[in-house]
Amino acid sequence: MPPAVRFGVNYTPSERWFHHWLDFDLDSVRADLDSIAALGLDHIRVFPLWPYFQPNRTLIRPRAVEQLVALADAAAERGLDVNVDGLQGHLSSFDFLPAWTRTWHRRNLFTDPDALDGQENLLRTLAAALADRPNFIGMTLGNEVNQFSSGPHPDPDRATPGEIDTWLARMLAACEKGAPGRLHLHAEYDAAWYQDDQPFTPGQAARHGAVTAVHSWVFNGTAQRYGRTSVPSEHHAAYLVELSKAWADDPHRPVWLQEVGAPAPLVPPEHAAAFTEATVANALDCPGLWGITWWCSHDVSRSLADFPELEYGLGLLTNDRRPKDTARVLERAAREPSYAAASRTTALVVPADPAVRSRCAPGGPVFDAYFRLVADGARPTTVLDIRAADREHLSARGITETVTADQVLEGGIRP
Template identity: 75%
Template sequence: MSSRVRFGANYTPTAGWFHHWLDFDLDDVRADLDSIAALGLDHVRVFPLWPLFQPNRTLIRPRAVEQLVALADAAAERGLDVGVDGLQGHLSSFDFQPSWTLTWHRRNIFTDPDVLSGQEEYLRTLASALADRPNFIGMTVGNEVNQFSDGPHPDPDRITAEQAGAWLTRMLAACEKGAPGRFHTHAEYDATWYQDGHPFTPAHAARLGAATAVHSWVFNGTAQRHGRDGAATRHHAAYLIELSKAWALDPLRPVWLQEVGAPAPHIPAEDAAGFTEATVEAALDCADLWGITWWCSHDVDRSLADFPELEYSLGLLTNDRVVKPAGRTIARITERWRDREHRPRARTTALVLDSDAETAADRSACAPGGAFFEAWARLAAAGARPAVVLRELSHDAGHLSARGITEVITVDDVGRGADAVSVRDPTADRETAAPQSPGQ
């Protein structure tokens, strides 16, 4: 893996948001990409809408695929690489599923044989169309598709952890078949790390695909509990990176901070630049970081209705492409790191996570308010740089050595102080109670 960390943005089109695929205008896209490239970023993550690209199980619209390739070529002209999310899936509180999986055609999107074959062909087709583009990074299976598998989704397609793993394996194989050797990943929202019993597990996230993708949102209870300036809030992205590394079998596995943003009112507009700088600098203090992809490039046009309020103002640029304070901060950071190797000091002290490696049955301890989360946050607030290691690996000299860990401590060593646990509801951007683990 290159020692140069990547900086990018999740591309939110200024004209029509992701509905721009209905009225695709390459000139608008080029202008958007010009404004992103001007920040010094090197990649974008883009989002085809699954129902528009595959409106029937056996129809993948050629014109839609051509438009995706045209977007990638326009990005290349501006020095931007492109990662593509396939199954959209879930975006900014809205669900996008094709009609052939709903109502009279309702089928479990993770287990139905016909749906699986349709998904495979769709992912393979998109990957194949971009396989010869030098600026194509790879596919992400979909955006936070795990939210369809469990509560708090109002109508989930229930599956087991074994079925989730089988689905991910099969979808990643379809991406690899379409574009061999590319950087194919999958991405879940933080129920994977925080919600007891969730079928998509930390082991799936940290062991399948080319990298571990984490999505860091402090409106999940972190900012509410610790405040806008709290160490837990400003180190939340770094915490997820370090937490994810505990489950990786490869101690040098890359981690992609694939989504992170400054959501108002939890992070007020006047604090967005400071939060952005603190969050990025904390993430850069983590080893094996592939890249940081900010959510999102441009604000959502307020003429579009029914978004949660915080979704309108997450951009690095306004909807008319004016750079915001957070955007200026990102531009300054990217300039500072342009030719700089990313080789942070080893985190020599690791906090032991007392969790089963496969099922992670007590994940709520890792959530905001959970005993493990709060212990890690107290260490960070005191100026420590804690890594995370699973209990079963905490005496593995080879594993510890590979990660540069020379000391392990427990939650009891730090002290306990948890009283509540929450996980993010991605469908409404609100917090909902999660079951507390025994002893909390």
């Protein structure tokens, strides 16, 4: 039997949001973790803000590291495992970069030798501090760090795909050195799969690190273009899980749906539970799913200013730790026995060339063809065009039929 799917949540502290690291209150954290554990979830993803932990390139604050370990230990007491994002980075529209990388000390995050040394040191230090904790899952390099590498970021740190390859290998090696044998990975927002000029590529996402991480947000044009209750909106997370498999060298590489949420107003609060239920059910129908980690645990307090409106209400729990209907949906899924999703035997052919990956984005022919198949009752996966005739690869993945987007959209393919 395959391992059970993990269910967890991205931990957003109910008091002071991620600024809680400045005035760390372990009792408040424990109360938050109690409310998470009560839902039957088994893990959290934690975000130490980079400038608070490494305010100078050669200074990693010991007290901050101790607080991170204390949080992990409090999670263990409640049966929760912990994944830690290291270079944090970017959250909820705010960038958190240390002063030694910006303005007068401007350094490219992906290519500058001093910046690389500093990042490597932080990742190794955080991993090593948690290495002996049984509930430590491993490190994620950072939250959607690819948004720093290209537009639409207003001040991107430009890099080539080759330079990103080098950066990923070095940073993951630092995590492994700090905590050997743990589940270390990296995670990007969906520009890695959809944006032609992104230096973070689908191949990197599916080949570097222990698992592939996907982040699914239907405010990327999916809900706007197709509607809240459309097949593309309710299956978008599952699509990213299956799309990622086209680039994986390992035919059985696990995929972690590491971030997914119900964003208002595209998904109004009164419809969030139905959206959550559909998204989770469709993701669970993907074989090889490592886990689902919802965004996020607690709402952002209205006392904090300047967040995009949608960010305030994304929590499974309110700011005073009361569970919403979405929490009950995830709770039911987490408490029910997991089942093994059957192999997907039909594969939609996708272009291997990352310069045309926008064909896979909302409005693109691959995207539309995939959801035409889903709407017609199929359970498709994807395969690269350069592997579509590779019988050994197809057999290893259980694929018995391949179709192209043109064939589907011209109406010649039906399940």
